[in-house]
Each structure stands twice: as C-alpha cells, then as structure tokens.
Amino acid sequence: MGNPKYHVLIANSDTIKSLYYNKVLTSGEVSSYTGKSIPHVIKVLTELKNKGYIEERGLATSTGGRKPITYSLVAKSHYIVSVAIDRHSASLVMVDMNNNFIGEVEQHEFDLHHLSADNLVDIISAFIGNSSVAKSKIIGLGLTMPGFVDTVKGINYTYMNLRDDSLVDFIQRHLHLPVFIDNDSTAIALAEQKFGVAANSKNAMVLNLGWGIGLGMILNDQIFRGDNGLAGEFSHIPLFKNGKLCDCGKHGCLETEASFVAIVANAKEAIGNGETTSLANYPELNADRIIEEAIKGDRFAVKLISEAAYHVGEGLAILIHLMNPRIILLSGKGSVVGKIWLAPIQQALNEHCIPMLTSFTEIAISDLNNRAQLIGGAALVIESLGKTFQDKLDTLKAEPVNQIH
Amino acid sequence: MGNPKYHVLIANSDTIKSLYYNKVLTSGEVSSYTGKSIPHVIKVLTELKNKGYIEERGLATSTGGRKPITYSLVAKSHYIVSVAIDRHSASLVMVDMNNNFIGEVEQHEFDLHHLSADNLVDIISAFIGNSSVAKSKIIGLGLTMPGFVDTVKGINYTYMNLRDDSLVDFIQRHLHLPVFIDNDSTAIALAEQKFGVAANSKNAMVLNLGWGIGLGMILNDQIFRGDNGLAGEFSHIPLFKNGKLCDCGKHGCLETEASFVAIVANAKEAIGNGETTSLANYPELNADRIIEEAIKGDRFAVKLISEAAYHVGEGLAILIHLMNPRIILLSGKGSVVGKIWLAPIQQALNEHCIPMLTSFTEIAISDLNNRAQLIGGAALVIESLGKTFQDKLDTLKAEPVNQIH
DNA sequence: AAAAACTTTTTAAAATTTTAAAAAAGAATT
DNA sequence: AATTCTTTTTTAAAATTTTAAAAAGTTTTT
Structure with a gap:
C-alpha cells in the first residue's frame, strides 16, 4: 500500500x-x-x-x-488538484505546495443537475492527463460544490447522489487518488481563514455571495460544519412573509429577497414594466451580467444589488445576535462589487442590531474573490493531512490508492 | 504563593x-x-x-x-461555591467533588438592577461563613448570571458594571478565592453537556426558557461563547414586524412574542378583556404563576405557552438552518412544562424547516431543570482547571488568593 | 476441575519531547 | 574595533510518555 x-x-x-x-x-x-x-x-x-x-x-x-x-x-515536490463546482460550471486547477496555481484554470460549463459522476470523473481524468504534472506527485484532490455535503461519508445529498455508493469513493476508485469533498461555502471560508482577510480571526462568518447566499463559519478557530455537515444554510432561513416560493420548496427564505435569484427576478419584472437600464439589452440575464453592469455604473443594477444587500443585512443581524463574530467577510463572486453591498448591509445592522454587538463586528470584503473556492479546495486536502488522511488510507487498504504509480 | x-x-x-x-x-x-x-x-x-x-x-x-x-x-476533599443569579434572585450552593449539593440551596430575592457588587460579596461571604465547609477546602467560585458577560475580562456589561474595575477581580479581592463568571445560559449548556441530556452530543443548542429565551451552544464538543462572550442572544434576534418595543430598545425581537415577557403581557391583556382563567385570581402575574397554573391544567395558561412556543419554533427554524445541531434541548425554569412547548415547536419546524435538516435534529426536554444553572456554575470552575486556572493564579501573584488560609 | 480465553495491571525498555546550558552569529553600543 | 547585548542554533541531559511483553486476575469452555 x-x-x-x-x-x-x-x-x-x-x-x-x-x-x-x-x-x-x-x-x-x-x-x-x-x-x-x-x-x-x-x-x-x-x-x-x-x-x-x-x-x-x-x-x-x-x-x-x-x-x-x-x-x-x-x-x-507535490501537487493538489482542486475542483470547484458551482450551479453552472466547474473550474479545475493544479496547485503546488506553495499554494500557487500551476497553468491555467480550466473551465467547463453545464447544468449541475445534469452532471453525472461519470462526466465529472472524465473531466478530472482528462485534466490530470493533460497537465504537465506527473500523477505520482499529486497527493490528493479537493472537490468543492454546492449542496448538502456530508464530508465524512463523502456524499452530496443534493447533487450526484449515487444512492448505494458515496461520490467520493466512486471518484477515488476511478482516479486512484485520495479525494476530499466539501461544501463550496465552507471551502471559501477555509480559504479566507488561511489566506484571506479572516486570517487572524478566531470567529468569522464568510458569506458566499453567488446565485444563493452561502455561509461558511469559522468558530473558535475551527471550520464549523454542523453535526452532519449541513450547517450554514443562510440562504434558506425563513425570514420573510412574502409568500414567494423558493427552490427549496418553502416560502419566504432569505434567498427569495436577498440573492441573485431575487435580483434577476426583480430585474426582469422591472424591465417588463419599462425600466430604463442597460440590463434591458441582454436577451438573458444572470448574476454575471448584473455584476458587470453594476461595475460599469448602471444605476438600476446598483439599486437592485443594494436592495438585496439590505435584506442580506437583515439576515446578518440575526447572525450577529447568535454568533457574535469578530468579522463578517463578503466573499464569492458577488464580492467583486463588495462596496455596493457594504452600505446597505451596515444600514440594516444599524436598524436591527443591539449596538453593543455591532460594535464588536467588522464587515469586510474579500480579496480572494473568485479564486477563493479553488484555494479552499486545495487547502481542504492539506487540512486533512494527519488523522483524516490516515483514516482514509486505512479504509482504502483493501483497494489501494495510487497503485498505478 | x-x-x-x-x-x-x-x-x-x-x-x-x-x-x-x-x-x-x-x-x-x-x-x-x-x-x-x-x-x-x-x-x-x-x-x-x-x-x-x-x-x-x-x-x-x-x-x-x-x-x-x-x-x-x-x-x-474539596468544594466549589456555585452562585446562580437571575433577574430577581440569587441561588447559592456548596458543591462537592462528586457534583453533589451540600446542604440546602440558599435563596435571596432582589431586583438585579439594584444589586451592587458589595451586596453580592456580602451575600456570598455570609453563605461561606455559615456553611459547614472549611474555607481552605474551597477551590473556587462559579458565578453565573444574565447579561453580556465577558468571561475573560470578568465583566458583566449589563449588570454590576464597575467601570474602572472588573466584577470578578472585585469579588476575588474580597473573598480571596478564584472566581469564574459566565452567562447563565452558557452555564446551563455546560451543565447539560456534562451531566444532562446533551451529554453525548457534539453539537447541541440549549434553550434557557425563562423570563427571556437564552441560548447556550455546544459546537464541535466545545462551549461556544462568540468572539467577546456575547453569543447566544436568541431572545433579541429581529424576527417580527409587530412594532412591539423590546427591553433592549429594538422592535420585533423574538422575545416580544416568544418569552414569558410576551406571555405575561398577553395574559394581562386577555384577562383585561374578560378571559376566564385561574390566572385572573392573581393580583400580580409572573412566569412562575403561569407555569404553576399550566401544570394544574389551566387551559388558557397552556394556550399562552403554546402560542409562545410556536414563535420559539420559528426562531429555532432559523437556528437549525444555520447550525445543523444534533439536539435542541429545552432547559431553564420553563422546561418544567417542557411537553407543552414541544408540540408547537415541532409544528413550527415542520412549516419552516427544510425536512432534511429537521430529520437530523432531535428536540428534547432537560431533566436538570432549575438545578442546571447551579450545576453549570460548579462545572465552570472544574472546566477552567488547567491553563485558565493557572493564568488566573499567575495574575494574582502580586495579590495572592487564599492567603488567609 | 483444569485448560483456555480474555481483560487488566505491572514491569521494563524504547521512544519522544522538553529543559537547560553552551555555542554561534549578528546587531548595537562604547 | 572591541565589547556588550540579543537572538538563534546546537548539544547534552533530563523528563515524559508510549510500546511491548510479562504477570495477574476472571470468566468461559472443555
């Protein structure tokens, strides 16, 4: 072995x-x-x-x-493969032992609902084969993705749920590499804790501002995943009596007012009502377009994000009362326009928080941006070195990892 | 020394x-x-x-x-003094090294807003003097109370805030004993983790159902206090658009609908409107009376608690999405009628939670009840043995503790 | 009833890790 | 330029802790 x-x-x-x-x-x-x-x-x-x-x-x-x-x-001396998946694409990159990205980040577009474990293995396999790195130098793979992820069992209950098999075991069998899985927002929090603005914070809340609003938590200097790895479902806290149906099947989730899901819906409705905005020029709207136009200065795009940000702030007010964090860090793709989020969030906190509590919590913007998830995936492999890694090798004794080398 | x-x-x-x-x-x-x-x-x-x-x-x-x-x-061989304070009284008890209460629990009534540090020292001093235990056998004092407590600095920002001095240092100087302070709900969580229903749970939310609704958290097998010891302000999460003013100065806190604050207010209003209930016989209503009558079977008292419980459930739905706990434990004085709380809470969770998440979380009732805070205070002293205790002795070198013995 | 199986306790040797002191190297001061 | 001070590195001895094997004590099986 x-x-x-x-x-x-x-x-x-x-x-x-x-x-x-x-x-x-x-x-x-x-x-x-x-x-x-x-x-x-x-x-x-x-x-x-x-x-x-x-x-x-x-x-x-x-x-x-x-x-x-x-x-x-x-x-x-060694390398890690980091695979970051979101609802519509996968990014793959090879990372060296100094946390440098080697070569280009490879992108694949798809709808995550239609991605099979076989597809994913093929993509990763080809990526490793095409890379300049000898496979024997790769110590493991960090896979990070949205959904309800059980990091111990290696299962994503939401996507690529193989019923009788664990997704991690499946990939390991095909790639002959140790594989570690985690939720996308948790990976971002890990990246921010190790390499980002949250580096010296014992307690940090890291928001993944994307299609939904993910939350990764650092508590007592540790990544917190909850009892089954399902913590941080900030997007689906029941906060509004707006009757709006959420993807999750419930009504009034934070996501229905505060995420790019809500922003895009609001944009489409307003454009239908004749709103004058550069967003009206796009046949199909998505988060990236709205972010682009907000950066260019489109007032309506900025207004949409600001409204969502205020609602995010309402959710954060709850979070501050419960967790008393040292820092709340805006990360994920939406944090590129972090400054737009900042003021309305602060406004909401002023209105909804006990002042003593807000005085202890800083709101900050990530500087890792869209590299955060990939960095977090690699850090996940390093973080598991020690007992977790040993346990994995032990369970794989019967069916050895890396036997190909 | x-x-x-x-x-x-x-x-x-x-x-x-x-x-x-x-x-x-x-x-x-x-x-x-x-x-x-x-x-x-x-x-x-x-x-x-x-x-x-x-x-x-x-x-x-x-x-x-x-x-x-x-x-x-x-x-x-040794003893610990545990002092549990709530908004209207203090309980003191001597605890031996097998976690047994020695002698009777001593009670003192007051309004916490008017209790001075001097008063408190007098009460504790007399209690120790009247006890059958030699002072040299006492290893320390655990003080637990409501409010914003900084356990490291030894300050309660809400009550007995001495400005230029720390409350803990003040008491230590007068009693010549190591003193440890913590929030009441955190102490209850500690008791439940070590001696209660939450004993084998890596992640537990312990509700202190009292005048307000406190929250003590056990996360990754550790008591979680937040970055400044201010976590767990469940009572004041902004959840309702009801316009009701809360003690904390904000509007729509959970406490305004879900605690005994709200229950008593609702009771008074309904009685004023002619509600037939045994509660109408009391000149002054408080939590204890309503609990008593609910136990006796007064339908209106049960209805009041049930309504509050549903709102607690709305808050817990948020908590479950964020924390994915193994167990939510109803503790504190209100948990004496735990079964009344249970059904409406479960109802609210069914309506407001993603089913996958509720399936992993158990709702349970404490069996420590009103002894929980006292047990937690003693456990606080034991828990601090090790580095925390050593640090305390080091800082007291100049002004030695226990020099009287 | 004796033998075998099993678990805990004790013993002794090995290993890991720390403490304390000495040596080495560089910066600041005279 | 020599001396002094500071910090890091090395060395050697001491301590802590673990591993492995033997001994002791109970229960189960033969």
Whole structure:
C-alpha cells in the first residue's frame, strides 16, 4: 500500500500545514504554530529538508541577534488538484505546495443537475492527463460544490447522489487518488481563514455571495460544519412573509429577497414594466451580467444589488445576535462589487442590531474573490493531512490508492 | 504563593475533569478521555490516590477477564461555591467533588438592577461563613448570571458594571478565592453537556426558557461563547414586524412574542378583556404563576405557552438552518412544562424547516431543570482547571488568593 | 476441575519531547 | 574595533510518555 510521501506528510502534518499556510517560516515560528519545542522542531525540519519536502529560504532579518534561517515547502515536490463546482460550471486547477496555481484554470460549463459522476470523473481524468504534472506527485484532490455535503461519508445529498455508493469513493476508485469533498461555502471560508482577510480571526462568518447566499463559519478557530455537515444554510432561513416560493420548496427564505435569484427576478419584472437600464439589452440575464453592469455604473443594477444587500443585512443581524463574530467577510463572486453591498448591509445592522454587538463586528470584503473556492479546495486536502488522511488510507487498504504509480 | 491543592489539580486537570464529569471510571476509561496511555494514566491515578484526591471504588464487572479497578474523586476533599443569579434572585450552593449539593440551596430575592457588587460579596461571604465547609477546602467560585458577560475580562456589561474595575477581580479581592463568571445560559449548556441530556452530543443548542429565551451552544464538543462572550442572544434576534418595543430598545425581537415577557403581557391583556382563567385570581402575574397554573391544567395558561412556543419554533427554524445541531434541548425554569412547548415547536419546524435538516435534529426536554444553572456554575470552575486556572493564579501573584488560609 | 480465553495491571525498555546550558552569529553600543 | 547585548542554533541531559511483553486476575469452555 505504501507510498512513502504520505507517511512523511502525515507524520509531520502540523509542520507541513504551518508551512503551507504561511509560505515562509523560521524554526521559532513553526514552534509556536505546532506547539513543539524548538530543538524538536529543528530536528523535524532537518529531516524534512533531507527528504526533499522543504528547503531553506535564506536568513530573515533580526532586531539585534542571530538571523534565523527560514524554511518553506518545496513548491514542486507535490501537487493538489482542486475542483470547484458551482450551479453552472466547474473550474479545475493544479496547485503546488506553495499554494500557487500551476497553468491555467480550466473551465467547463453545464447544468449541475445534469452532471453525472461519470462526466465529472472524465473531466478530472482528462485534466490530470493533460497537465504537465506527473500523477505520482499529486497527493490528493479537493472537490468543492454546492449542496448538502456530508464530508465524512463523502456524499452530496443534493447533487450526484449515487444512492448505494458515496461520490467520493466512486471518484477515488476511478482516479486512484485520495479525494476530499466539501461544501463550496465552507471551502471559501477555509480559504479566507488561511489566506484571506479572516486570517487572524478566531470567529468569522464568510458569506458566499453567488446565485444563493452561502455561509461558511469559522468558530473558535475551527471550520464549523454542523453535526452532519449541513450547517450554514443562510440562504434558506425563513425570514420573510412574502409568500414567494423558493427552490427549496418553502416560502419566504432569505434567498427569495436577498440573492441573485431575487435580483434577476426583480430585474426582469422591472424591465417588463419599462425600466430604463442597460440590463434591458441582454436577451438573458444572470448574476454575471448584473455584476458587470453594476461595475460599469448602471444605476438600476446598483439599486437592485443594494436592495438585496439590505435584506442580506437583515439576515446578518440575526447572525450577529447568535454568533457574535469578530468579522463578517463578503466573499464569492458577488464580492467583486463588495462596496455596493457594504452600505446597505451596515444600514440594516444599524436598524436591527443591539449596538453593543455591532460594535464588536467588522464587515469586510474579500480579496480572494473568485479564486477563493479553488484555494479552499486545495487547502481542504492539506487540512486533512494527519488523522483524516490516515483514516482514509486505512479504509482504502483493501483497494489501494495510487497503485498505478 | 503556593497552595499545593491548586498545583495538583491543575497539573492533572484532564484526569480530574474526566472523574468529576463521569463520577466513577476505570483506568482504561480515563485513558480514553485524556488520550494518554494506560501505564501513564495508572501512574497518575496512583499519585492522586496517595495524595488523597481520588479513591478506589471497588471492581467493575467484566464479560470475561480481569475486573478493572474503578476510581472516583474523594467527594469531601474539596468544594466549589456555585452562585446562580437571575433577574430577581440569587441561588447559592456548596458543591462537592462528586457534583453533589451540600446542604440546602440558599435563596435571596432582589431586583438585579439594584444589586451592587458589595451586596453580592456580602451575600456570598455570609453563605461561606455559615456553611459547614472549611474555607481552605474551597477551590473556587462559579458565578453565573444574565447579561453580556465577558468571561475573560470578568465583566458583566449589563449588570454590576464597575467601570474602572472588573466584577470578578472585585469579588476575588474580597473573598480571596478564584472566581469564574459566565452567562447563565452558557452555564446551563455546560451543565447539560456534562451531566444532562446533551451529554453525548457534539453539537447541541440549549434553550434557557425563562423570563427571556437564552441560548447556550455546544459546537464541535466545545462551549461556544462568540468572539467577546456575547453569543447566544436568541431572545433579541429581529424576527417580527409587530412594532412591539423590546427591553433592549429594538422592535420585533423574538422575545416580544416568544418569552414569558410576551406571555405575561398577553395574559394581562386577555384577562383585561374578560378571559376566564385561574390566572385572573392573581393580583400580580409572573412566569412562575403561569407555569404553576399550566401544570394544574389551566387551559388558557397552556394556550399562552403554546402560542409562545410556536414563535420559539420559528426562531429555532432559523437556528437549525444555520447550525445543523444534533439536539435542541429545552432547559431553564420553563422546561418544567417542557411537553407543552414541544408540540408547537415541532409544528413550527415542520412549516419552516427544510425536512432534511429537521430529520437530523432531535428536540428534547432537560431533566436538570432549575438545578442546571447551579450545576453549570460548579462545572465552570472544574472546566477552567488547567491553563485558565493557572493564568488566573499567575495574575494574582502580586495579590495572592487564599492567603488567609 | 483444569485448560483456555480474555481483560487488566505491572514491569521494563524504547521512544519522544522538553529543559537547560553552551555555542554561534549578528546587531548595537562604547 | 572591541565589547556588550540579543537572538538563534546546537548539544547534552533530563523528563515524559508510549510500546511491548510479562504477570495477574476472571470468566468461559472443555
């Protein structure tokens, strides 16, 4: 069964993680991240260096003493495949051990409802085959997508639900690679926690402003997924008595007033009533077009987003009362026009929150934007190094992973 | 500085905690709770036994092998003072190391808005003085109360806010005991996690059904307090467009429809309109009277609670979408009539939740009832053993705790 | 009743990890 | 330029903790 790279990565997972998330660290810094003593950390670093996993990166500056040696992971020693799926497309990218994207992000368009697990395996297989990276250097695949995802069982109850089989097991069998799955919004939160604006926040709410409004949560420095991985259904909290039917079958979900689902519906209705806007020029409207026109300055597009933003703020007021987060971070594709969301959200919070609570919570805009989900998918694989990864290899003993190499 | 009892308790805090929460354990069980090997655990247990902290409790049964020795904490080796405050009273009790209440629970009535820190110190001081327990055997005091509580700074922003001083530091200086403070609902959640129905739930929402509706959260097996200890303001989530003014200054809080605040207001209004109910016999109505009459079977009292319960259910529907808890536990004084709350809550969830989510969440009723907060206060002291306790002793070095002994 | 099977406890050796002190390297000060 | 101070790295000893094997105690089976 044994591929030695896994043993080394798993046995030293805390050190590997700290270097992956921080790029360049001194032995002292690794010591504080891992909670181990410096002599011990230096022993581990030396061993990892000798095995080719990490390399020295020169001396750091000092304020009056010996300059510390810095270390980082050897970027091209291993790779991770990140597959980010949304309701209408998949993005695939190869990520190296310094969290760099290798080559172009590959895009595929489809309707997620009609995507089969076979289709997906073919897409990923071809991507890996066409890449410049030897398959033996790939340590795993991070698959992130909307829906009710059980990360432990490897099942997405909403999409590609295989009944008798787990989606993750299915893909693993065909690709002979360890595969890890997570919800798209959770992946975005993970990316923001490790590489984004939420990096130093013990408690953060990360909004995925997309077709719906996803929510990824960082609580007590941990990603929170709920008891079955189904937490963060912000889009479907029952908030309005508007009678509007939601995709989920209920009425009055936040999504019916506050997401691009609502924005597009409102746009179409207003255009039908003769609203003068550049949006009227498009035969078919979607989130991307409205975002584009809002950036160009179309007043009506901005107004539509602002109205939705106020309703998002009403939902966030609830969230703040319940969770008392350090930061609420606007991320996902809609955050490209983050500034438009900001003022109405703040307005809603002023009206609906206890002032003491809002005073402790900052509202911020992501700088990872549409790369967040892909970064999160790769981080998901790194994050699972350690016990989760070992358990996966153990369960795959009978049917070994990576036997092709 | 040193009182040796603290050193032993702190150095072996994981073992002490596992025994306090589980009463009687074998070495193997302590090993799995603490994550240490059996030879190591046995060494620790032997040492604690020799020092008089724990004792053997005979052999446990076996299904075909050597019977394991069981251990528990020596009940009378040390004590904890638990002080549970609500809006109108304080309860004090002495708790031994087996989580037994020693002597009677002492009650004091007041309006919390008019209680000063000096008053409180006097009450606690007299209670300790009148108790049968030697002060040197008391390891600490757990103070639990409503309001915005910062457990780290030891401040309650809502009540007894001393401006230039922290409430906890103030009490410590006067009692010469380590003091730990927490929000009432959080304490109840802690009690339910360690000794109640939520004991085996990784994720639990514990409702404190009282004058307001408090919420204590257990997430990923940890008590969650938010970034500043202000999480769980379930009572004040803005949910209704009813225009009703809430104590907090906002309109339409959950509390305005779903708590005993609302129940009492609705009762008074209906009685004014001639409603026939045994509640009409009371000159002054409060939560306790309505609960009493509901238990006796007064139909109107039951109807009032049921209406409030439905609105609580509307709030819980939001909570389930956000948190995907394993269990929602009805606790606090209102849970004495838990069955009355249950059906309307379930009804609201059926109407407002995605069925997949409700299928994973159980609604249950506490069996700790009004003892929960006191148990939680004592558990708070035990839970802080380890780093938190050590930090407290360190900051008190200059002004030593327990120097009186 | 003796043997076998099983579980817990004890013992001893091995490993991991930390502490403390010394050495090395660089910056600041005289 | 030499000295002093600071920080990092290395070394060696001490401690903690685990692993593996043996011993002890109970129950089940023969």
